[in-house]
Structure formats: structure tokens, C-alpha cells
Amino acid sequence: MTSPLSHLATHEVTNQPPAPGDRDLWAGDIVLRQAIARHGGQPGALEPYARALGTAAMQEAARDANRHPPELHLFDRAGRRLDEVRFHPAWHGFMQLSAEAGYAALPWEEAPGGHVTHAAMVYLASQVEPGHCCPLTMSYAATPALRTTPALAPWLEKLQVRAWDPAIAPMTGKRAITLGMAMTEKQGGSDLRANATTATRDGDAYRLRGHKWFCSAPMSDGFLTLAQAPEGLTCFLVPRWLDHGRNPILIQRLKDKLxxxxxxxxxxxxxxxxxxxxxxxxxxxxxxxxxVHHTRLDTALAPAGLMRAALSEAHHWASHRSAFQKQLIDQPLMRAVLADLALDWEAALKLGLKVARNFDGTADEHRTFARIAVALAKYHNNKRAPLVIYEAMEALGGMGYVEDTPLPMLYREAPLNGIWEGSGNVICLDILRTLAKEPLAGEMLNAELQSVTGTDRRFDAALKAHRTRWPGLPPEAEARWFAESLALLLQGALLIRHSSDAVADAFVATRLARGSGRIAGAISGCDTGAILARIAPVE
Structure with missing residues (x-):
């Protein structure tokens, strides 16, 4: 492949970073590799997947998939209803790569570390093309629900095949399937009990009538949905296609999303x-x-992936760009900004994979810790992601605002996982309910935090302040403050136990001891070199 011309008729192109080229998302991420080893994930599954995702070809495919969004085809040329959505070939390429790697199926194959490995795949995929994660995440998360009903075993079997089959055909005629979700209605939103869709018995099946305000991945082979049956609100599996034709799922419009x-x-x-x-x-x-519990795991890991991708772009730019006779990466203020952002990324990834480890556990303690910790991780990681991505964008100056880089896409993506599967207030109230109903959840959290007391007096002081401020559960109006405090303490404990001294010291100083301002880079006394070394990708 020939290089683009730098010597132009009117000027020479200088002081511009080279194209990133292929990125090894596994070898270049020491934090991920260490966490996978600690939590029993499967490097053999992750390494080839990470390398395939990081190629320049897949980076370009991600641009194509986002520049050419899905198209709705309601009717054929004769006026017959189709209700089909068609995707750019790049989308199908990502679906094939991730499905075959085991994104949705691997956690249920009973090999050790399945959920940790899946969580790492979410993190990796989110760095390159996060849009295709949605149908695969729902396919992964649908398995526990389908297991409640033996009659749905044929669906479950094909849901766990490592393949991508986009054919418009009934489940019985396909090698592999995906499942979507359609729960939200106009009048209720998060209040699912307000749903008005009705379900009427029809032999062994039911017939549904109603409207769904959000249907995720409408070309999935089936959808989990909620409707009012004779005995109350009930969960249903709605096939997309039937053996004798099309199931009447009528698409009204596609959402024009941020x-x-x-x-x-x-x-x-x-x-x-x-x-x-x-x-x-x-x-x-x-x-x-x-x-929902399993989709929340993915919404906790995706922001860590988005942050990592943004930081990689900012680090690459700063490492190859000069200003005022110095490389940007050598400027003390730029180093402070990037190091500060790196603390958020590493803490998010550490917490997310810790949660995934407990999804792999079978004891009551593991399941209980997973319920409370996944809510804390989802809430806090997603509150930090937009701020981190914006600051990374600003590090590139005007180029960060241009679609030639992935930063605009990452910035648009940043709010999604905080809204999906329970926005901030819903999650914080869930945290309070879990702690009220399951005393073991509070005991497990306290044990995790107590495990590092005596290591850092600043952490101990922050923990004491939290317990003094909230000796029990907080009033509802303070739920966000309470959740943020708990999440920061949990992240701090994990970094003290499992990260470098420089990262743990800087996190405790700036997040728990409040030795910083409220804007990224408003820090001092941190070993920025040691922190930046942990985000440096393999060039």
C-alpha cells in the first residue's frame, strides 16, 4: 500500500500524527491482561478477537457502519408489507466476528471464566464499533429467562450457537439466532407495570395487541416482551418469523438517535x-x-471500552504532535489531564471485571454481590464516560471534533449505557432497595471495603466519613450521592489491592481525599509517568 503524499504543491504536511494503523487491543492493554489473569478469564478466546477488532480494516468498517445507518423498508414494490431493516455490509462483518468469537454464547458453555471473558469482549467491541453490541448483549442476557420455560429449549439451543445467520427465515430454518427486547411503552417508561399491551390465550400460545415505544434490534429472530395476560403482567417470546409466514410485528418508524x-x-x-x-x-x-440483570453487566463494561478508545486516540495524538517546541505528551499539563482520565478508565475496567467474576460464581455470596455491584458499576462508570471522552476529544483540538477521528462517534455513544436498562435515578433506587431487602449485599460490600483498611489512611478516613454520613440507608433525595460515594470507595479498594502504587495513590488522593479540582487535570503530586505507562498502546 502506497503512502499518502505529504509534499503538496502549496505546502508540506508536517507535525501530523501518522494513521494509527493496526492496533493490538490485547497486547497493548496491560490492565485488561492482568485483570483477565486475576479473574480467571480466557486469554485464548480474547487475544485473537482483540487483534481482529483492532485492525485498520475493522476501524474503517466501523466508520462505514456508522456513516451508512440501517434503512427501513416497510413495503415491497407491490405494496405488500415487509417491515424489514437492512444494514450496511460492515455491520454484518462485525456481527459475524463477534458472534463467532462467542460474545453471546461463550458464557453459557460452562467453561471457567465465561462471564469474565464475555465482559472483556464487550469492553473490546465497544472500543471499535459499539452499535453491534446491542443485539448480541440481549442474546447473551436472554438465556436465563428462556431457561425458566422448557418448551423454549429449541430457541435456547440456537441462541447459543457461535454463528451469525441474518437470513429472513423462521427459527426452525436457521443455524443460529439473536434475540431483541421490546418492553418500554409511551405511558410508562421505566414503570413496566403500567404497560397496556394485552395478551389473549390462543391454544398453547398467546396473541398480543399493543404498541412498544422502543424495540431494540428489530431484525432479531425473536423478542422478549411484556404484556398484560389474564393473571397479570407476563413475559413473552415473540417470534419475528413464523413457519407459515410473517408474524405481524409492524414497524412504525426507526428512532433517529443521538x-x-x-x-x-x-x-x-x-x-x-x-x-x-x-x-x-x-x-x-x-x-x-x-x-435485565445480565444486560446491566454489559452496560457497566461498555463505558470502560469507550473511555479506553478515547484515551488511545488522545495518547496517540499527544505522542506524535508538537507544540511550542515540545511533544504534547511531554507537556506537564497535558500529562496531568491524560493521567487524570486514565484513573477513571482503569477504575471502571477494574470494577466491571470484578463484577463479572461474581457473575461466574455460584455461591449466594457471589450472586448477591453481583446484584449490588453491577448497579454501582453501571451507575458510576456511565457518569464518568462522557466527561472522559470529551476531555480526550479536547486533547486533539479541532481534529477531535471532526468525523475523520472516532471521537465524535464515541462522544455520541457515551450517554447510551447510562440510559439503557435503567437511567441514573432508577439504578440508585435499585441500589437502596437491594440493600434494604438483602442484608447480605451490605455485608459483602462492607467486607470488600474492609479488606484494605489499614493500608492507606486517606482511604480509611473516606470510609469512616461515608459511614458517619450514612450510618444506615440514606433518604431517597441523597441516593445519587450515596451511590457515587460507595462506587468510589469500591473502586479505590480494588485499585489498592490490584493496581500499581502510582495509580492507587493518585486515585485515593484525587477521588477519596478530594485532593483535586472538579475538572480533569486539576491534580498535583501524582506520578503521571507511571500512570501514562499503563495506557500507552503498542505502537
Whole structure:
């Protein structure tokens, strides 16, 4: 491949960083590799996946998938309804790569470290093309719900095949399938019990009638949805295609979203639509929560991946760009900014993979810790991601605002995971409910925090201040403050135990001892060189 011309007729192109080229997202990420080794993940599955994702070809494919968003085709040329969404070939390339790597299937194959490995795949995929994660995340998370109903075993079997089959065909005629979700209605939003879609018995199945305000991944082979059955709100599996034709899932329009442009989200109507019950009648919320619990793991890891991608771009730029006779990476203020951002990224990844480790556990303690910690990780990681990505964008100056770099895409993506599967207030109230209903959750959190007391007096002081401020559960109005404090303490404890001295010291000083300002880079006394060494990719 020939190099682009630098000697132009009117000027010479200088002081511009080279194209990033292929990036080894595994070898270049010491924090990920160390965490995978600690938590029992599968390097053999992750290394080739990370290398494939990081190639220049896949980076370009990600641009194509986002510049050419899905197209809705409601009718064929004769006026017959299609209700189909068509994707750019680049989208299918990402779906194939991730599905075959085991993104959705691997955690259920009973090999050790399955959920940790899956979580790392979410983190890696989010660095390159986060839009395609949506249908795969829901396919991963649907397994616990389907396991409640033996009659759905054929769906479960094909859901766990490592393949991508986009054919428009009934489940019985496909090698592998994906599942989406359609729960939200206009009048209720997060209040699922306000759903008005109705379900009427039809032999062993049901017929649904109603509207869904958000249907994620509308070309999935089936959807988990909620409807009011005779015994109350119930979970259903709605096939996209039937053996004798199309199931009437009528797409009204695609959502014109801020980000997540490569992925389709739709408004749909059910009009006498065939569905199969999942779980018991009236137990819809309890059944669907098993899926929501697992999707929250992914929404906790995705922001860590977005932050990592933004930091990689900023570090690459600063390492190859000069200003005022010095490389940007050698400027003390730039080093302070990037090091400060790196603390958020490493803390987010450490907490996310710690949570995933407990998803792999089978004891009550593991499951209980996972319930409370995944909410803390989802809440806090997503609150930090937009700030980190913006600051990384600013490090590039005007170039960071231009679509030639991935930073605009990352910035648009940053709010999504904080909204999806429970926005901030919903998550904070869930945290309070979990601690109130499950005393073991509080005991497990306290044990984790107590494990590092005596190591750093500043951490000890912050923990004491938290317990003094909230000797019990806080009033509802303080739920966000309480959740932020707990998340920071948990991240601090993990960094003290499992990170470098420089990272742990800087995090405790700036996040827990409050030895910093509120703007990124407003820090002092930190070993920026040691921190930056942990984000430096392999060039």
C-alpha cells in the first residue's frame, strides 16, 4: 500500500500524527491482561478477537457502519408489507466476528471464566464499533429467562450457537439466532407495570395487541416482551418469523438517535401477534429482570471500552504532535489531564471485571454481590464516560471534533449505557432497595471495603466519613450521592489491592481525599509517568 503524499504543491504536511494503523487491543492493554489473569478469564478466546477488532480494516468498517445507518423498508414494490431493516455490509462483518468469537454464547458453555471473558469482549467491541453490541448483549442476557420455560429449549439451543445467520427465515430454518427486547411503552417508561399491551390465550400460545415505544434490534429472530395476560403482567417470546409466514410485528418508524447509529431501534405495533409465554403468568417483571440483570453487566463494561478508545486516540495524538517546541505528551499539563482520565478508565475496567467474576460464581455470596455491584458499576462508570471522552476529544483540538477521528462517534455513544436498562435515578433506587431487602449485599460490600483498611489512611478516613454520613440507608433525595460515594470507595479498594502504587495513590488522593479540582487535570503530586505507562498502546 502506497503512502499518502505529504509534499503538496502549496505546502508540506508536517507535525501530523501518522494513521494509527493496526492496533493490538490485547497486547497493548496491560490492565485488561492482568485483570483477565486475576479473574480467571480466557486469554485464548480474547487475544485473537482483540487483534481482529483492532485492525485498520475493522476501524474503517466501523466508520462505514456508522456513516451508512440501517434503512427501513416497510413495503415491497407491490405494496405488500415487509417491515424489514437492512444494514450496511460492515455491520454484518462485525456481527459475524463477534458472534463467532462467542460474545453471546461463550458464557453459557460452562467453561471457567465465561462471564469474565464475555465482559472483556464487550469492553473490546465497544472500543471499535459499539452499535453491534446491542443485539448480541440481549442474546447473551436472554438465556436465563428462556431457561425458566422448557418448551423454549429449541430457541435456547440456537441462541447459543457461535454463528451469525441474518437470513429472513423462521427459527426452525436457521443455524443460529439473536434475540431483541421490546418492553418500554409511551405511558410508562421505566414503570413496566403500567404497560397496556394485552395478551389473549390462543391454544398453547398467546396473541398480543399493543404498541412498544422502543424495540431494540428489530431484525432479531425473536423478542422478549411484556404484556398484560389474564393473571397479570407476563413475559413473552415473540417470534419475528413464523413457519407459515410473517408474524405481524409492524414497524412504525426507526428512532433517529443521538448515537448508536449503526444499530436500529424502532417503534412497533403488535396486531394479533403470536407469542409464547416465558415463565409464569403474572410473573413478567421477575422473569424479565433476569435478563435485565445480565444486560446491566454489559452496560457497566461498555463505558470502560469507550473511555479506553478515547484515551488511545488522545495518547496517540499527544505522542506524535508538537507544540511550542515540545511533544504534547511531554507537556506537564497535558500529562496531568491524560493521567487524570486514565484513573477513571482503569477504575471502571477494574470494577466491571470484578463484577463479572461474581457473575461466574455460584455461591449466594457471589450472586448477591453481583446484584449490588453491577448497579454501582453501571451507575458510576456511565457518569464518568462522557466527561472522559470529551476531555480526550479536547486533547486533539479541532481534529477531535471532526468525523475523520472516532471521537465524535464515541462522544455520541457515551450517554447510551447510562440510559439503557435503567437511567441514573432508577439504578440508585435499585441500589437502596437491594440493600434494604438483602442484608447480605451490605455485608459483602462492607467486607470488600474492609479488606484494605489499614493500608492507606486517606482511604480509611473516606470510609469512616461515608459511614458517619450514612450510618444506615440514606433518604431517597441523597441516593445519587450515596451511590457515587460507595462506587468510589469500591473502586479505590480494588485499585489498592490490584493496581500499581502510582495509580492507587493518585486515585485515593484525587477521588477519596478530594485532593483535586472538579475538572480533569486539576491534580498535583501524582506520578503521571507511571500512570501514562499503563495506557500507552503498542505502537
Amino acid at each position: 448515537g448508536n447509529r449503526s444499530n436500529a431501534s424502532a417503534e412497533i405495533e403488535y396486531d394479533n401477534t403470536l407469542a409464547y409465554r416465558v415463565g409464569d403468568e403474572g410473573a413478567g417483571v421477575r422473569t424479565i429482570l433476569s435478563m
